[in-house]
Amino acid sequence: MNRFLWPLLGFLVLVGFLAFGLTLKPSEVPSPFIDKPAPGFTLPQLAAPEKTFSPEEMKGQVWLLNIWASWCYACLQEHPVITDLARSVPIVGLNYKDKRDEAVAWLERFGNGYIVSASDTDGRIGINYGVYGVPETFVIDKAGFIRYKHIGPVDEKTARDTLLPLIRELSR
């Protein structure tokens, strides 16, 4: 065996991996919640704690569940995009591990596109949704099934190229 063939063989293995790598999407972390029913809950509404919100109320429409908090810097980054998206789809906020007055002030200051925000003060509901970083955004279909999960701030490109086409398809 010609020992000078080794670099070529090593290279071929590398190319094999790279070719396979092209079929993978490294930024998409699989979520066990995809295509499962959205976990149910009943939580007080942020703006009016005497009222409650439950995902049941959204049955029959496609909606987004956006996990946010006033202490979360990345939420502020995605906030303009979320507010913009709210014009095309109802978005429910899940205010995660936050203080009520700070959350209310945050919405007053930066704008509120949510149809409603639910207060998950101790983060218990977030655990049911497998939240491991804020913000996260779930796309939930008419039947109440989670169809897509986005981890991290939603940018314009994700909104335009991923979320909106999916919402349009699910709304049909």
Add this chain to the structure above:
Amino acid sequence: MIPEIGHFSLIATLFIALAQGGLALIGAAQGHAAWIAFARPAARAQFLLVVVSFASLTWAFIAKDFSVAYVAENSNSRLPLMYRISAVWGGHEGSLLLWMLMQTGWAYAVSRFSRQLPDAMVARVLGVLGLVTVGFLLFVLLTSNPFERLTPAPIDGLDLNPLLQDVGLIFHPPLLYMGYVGFSVAFAFAIAALLAGQLDSTWARWSRPWATAAWLFLTLGIALGSWWAYYELGWGGWWFWDPVENSSFIPWLVGTALIHSLAVTEKRASFKNWTVLLAISTFSFSLLGAFLVRSGVLTSVHAFATDPRRGVFILMLFSVVVGSSLFLFALRAPKVGMGGRFAAISRESLLLLNNVVLAVATGAVLLGTLYPLFIDALGLGKLSVGPPYFNAVFIPLMIPALILIAVGPVANWKTAKLGAMAKHLRLPAVVAVVVGLVTPFLLGRWSIFIALGITLAAWIAASVLTGILQRMRATRSGLLAQPRSWLGMHMAHLGIAVFVVGVTLVTGYETEQDIRMMPGDSVSAGGYDLTFLGVRNAQGPNYMAEVGDIELSRNGQVLRTLHPEKRTYTSSPMPMTEAAIDANGLRHVYAALGEPLGDGAWSVRVYYKPFVDWIWAGCILMALGGLLAISDRRYRLKRRNRRTAAPSQRTSS
């Protein structure tokens, strides 16, 4: 109309490059003088046409022609002129056009500065470069045409990514690409030598200045990128082991091995196969970097907007270029002789050791960079490899490399005497240990890490200085009378020492504070006091800014006011951080605004970074060393009698 001229010029370049690649290589193989003679004018024509093409795209940006899709995506009517010009290479398509400009520019330079080379050799080198150009042009024209029109034309463009609206970015990609693409010349020389079966020390002498030139550009490009990340991203770090950073660092490491190995092949005709393999590898890793950045297989803050078609195409290009080169290598390498023999202790053996260390370091960085991809491809899960791995693996590997830097230059070729080397190195060793042990005490806190770093830096610096003084004494002539390539080597090594000082001291003594500040609050960092006065609004050409006023004082004496900014560009919801830095060469006081916390309070990042400038100063010294080396007069001397030189040195043994 003008964008169409640019598009047409690219198509014309493709045909000329195709003709050049075919005719020059066949002509050189069969000895057709006319076909060989076609190589040089063809290279010049390609460069001219790509200049026209590049100028057309630049014009479209300057004239705000938003009917060109690429212009509309990457600029905006309110974008300042300077950034409209740099936006030409701010996106994927335009940066590839810049790549083409450099590719044909290097080929043009080869056609100009190769009068002393045999015509057949020049034809082979330019032929190989022509084929590389064909590959990239097909990529541009088929998947990434920057001249595509939009109908109807939008009224205004989207804007250049705000992160890229920065002086650092104007120069970072061009320098980096000059390096990446420049290694294609050393690669082409290697392939030409393999094709001709003429792998000898003349080949090494011809490719050496080209490899060094590419290396010096890559050094500057990486340094500038590091500086840009340091102050523009607002993270305060200078290196993050991000996959994209790594993919520029890997060719640098291999390129560094290459310029050392070329020295051995030129002087002693040893390591020929190894040097050829390094020349192929350096350019291959440049291509791999291009693939990693543009295909989306790895996640990174730097990644371009990705498109699977582009990934497939660039992988095919990569496979063809590298696969055929390595195949040619496997065919020809067994016939190449061993070259000059050398003893266990000699400059050759030390440079071999340098090459081994650099190759292992390359492998470690490559493994860490591609590991997430391997694991994902094998279905073992998703993970990322971070700085802890790289620091744990890379730093220990660099310690022997840094020790060797001082030893190599005092060793004789062929066989070296340990006693003589020890005599040269005794003084630097004493200086290094004393400086290394004492410096951390003077700076306030002793640690083994700092002592080791300073010892290594002092070891290199002292050996460089004693080496220069001894040679000046031995030759009885001044500093400037010494050969420039020799001075260049010492200057580059001194650059490493300066770099090591910077890295050691900034890592050892930096302080980073991320605190909540109300107007009137003070914080101290590295003996300075920073008083937060508040934040006011300001308006930029295409952004709104919140500008902080932070007073910098020492012992109650106000030095200046720092103005860190937080900018919100009209085109993007992402706020951009503009850090404010007070620098004096020995330390940075770095202030950046975090987020507003209500009631006029802000989170503020205050960093004290001693000697951080030395990191980049070291890189500049390395690059200047490279510049000195390539300006050496022996590269400009006409090779005597080039007709007889070629056949007689054919390697057959």
